[in-house]
Amino acid sequence: MKRHFILITILASSFALHSQNKIITITNTLSVDREFETVELTQKILGLPSSAKLEELAVKEANSDLYLESQAVDNDGDGIMDVLLFQPKIAASASKDFEIVPSSNTPGTKNINCYSRFVPERTDDYAWENNKVAFRTYGPVAQKMVEDNIPGGTLTSGIDAWLKRVEYPIINKWYEKMTSGAGTYHKDTGEGLDNFAVGNSRGIGGIAVKADGKYYFSKNFISWKTITTGSIRTSFILTYADWDANGKKITESKFISLDYGSYLSRFEINIKGAKTIAAGITLHEKKGTTGNNIKEGWLSYWEPIEDSEIGMGLVAPKNTMSSFDNYVTDEKELSNLYGNIAVKKNKAVYYAGFGWKKGSPFKTKEEWETYLSSFATKINNPLVVKLKK
Structure with missing residues (x-):
């Protein structure tokens, strides 16, 4: 019975984590290519509950294994991350989909560029x-x-x-x-x-x-x-x-x-x-x-x-x-x-x-x-x- 309970808990946790994956579309309304511009994602934008932790999320191109650099920031110092930052590259007058996934899947380490x-x-x-x-x-x-x-x-x-x-x-x-x-x-x-x-x-x-x-x-x-x-x-x-x-x-x-x-x-x-x-x-x-x-x-x-x-x-x-x-x-x-x-x-x-x-x-x-x-x-x-x- 105990083994069944543990298995159910693992499956439930996996489902809850997977259910947090979101797809966002970034649209460039200008007729020039865009890069090095920061997008700020919040819990509200992502449709996530207030209990969701932005620092536990990462950004990847949809239908691809390409992960983008991201950074969670607590702007008001209350211990809760307010925004998740990333910089997509979007062609002129185009849109692109990105998937928000658990950061535990993210490869590599982050550089302190700023x-x-x-x-x-x-x-x-x-x-x-x-x-x-x-x-x-x-x-x-x-x-x-x-x-x-x-x-x-x-x-x-x-x-x-x-x-x-x-x-x-x-x-x-x-x-x-x-x-x-x-x-x-x-x-x-x-x-x-x-x-x-x-x-x-x-x-x-x-x-x-x-x-x-x-x-x-x-x-x-x-x-x-x-x-x-x-x-x-x-x-x-x-x-x-x-x-x-x-x-x-x-x-x-x-x-x-x-x-x-x-x-x-x-x-x-x-x-x-x-x-x-x-x-x-x-x-x-x-x-x-x-x-x-x-x-x-x-x-x-x-x-x-x-x-x-x-x-x-x-x-x-x-x-x-x-x-x-x-x-x-x-x-x-x-x-x-x-x-x-x-x-x-x-x-x-x-x-x-x-x-x-x-x-x-x-x-x-x-x-x-x-x-x-x-x-x-x-x-x-x-x-x-x-x-x-």
């Missing part, structure tokens, strides 16, 4: 990267060092760029090289370098609030929280001390993410005290060329950088960037190209990033702006996910 962390050994940076680009920004210790006239500090809420030209992660390697005295990330030995000056500018994607013709912005972040790192996405939250914009108290935090294959980080700004934010790109020595298409929702700046060139860009979802300001001043590091982005329900969303001529396929301003235009079209026309009945 990575971020707090860096206390280099004062208190927060750095992030994927296989294309890398960024960092600065914390309270670096700020206090400047305020106390201690060498080595940094006072800015601007976003710094690390110009990598390899697909593999470099953050830990470069910091180790610097802190151990074995070398410097300010010199290119084949992987890229940090020669991007952020200073008090907005760097690539820092924000400001304009009041009475002047731009105001926060100091360094005061706290951080890593949400996820993995094969598809890294994401984290930075919180800032309340700051003043000409008498208005501004409360700000940033939810930043970077997906595999993208040259642009996604910024979700949670802000109180402003109806519009100005997301900025530094103009450095004002030797570059700006570009814009407000209808499509992007701004660009292409400039020389030492013996190469770099394209910087901002992209906002449709109808959220109302205008731009090519703000040029003689004040040091304060010339920025600003995109004015609407705040709705205390939130504003945009994407910001760069393409370095030595580390990307973008060799001209026109090629860079073609990428920004394509990126804008794709975020406004996301891949369509439908559960197959």
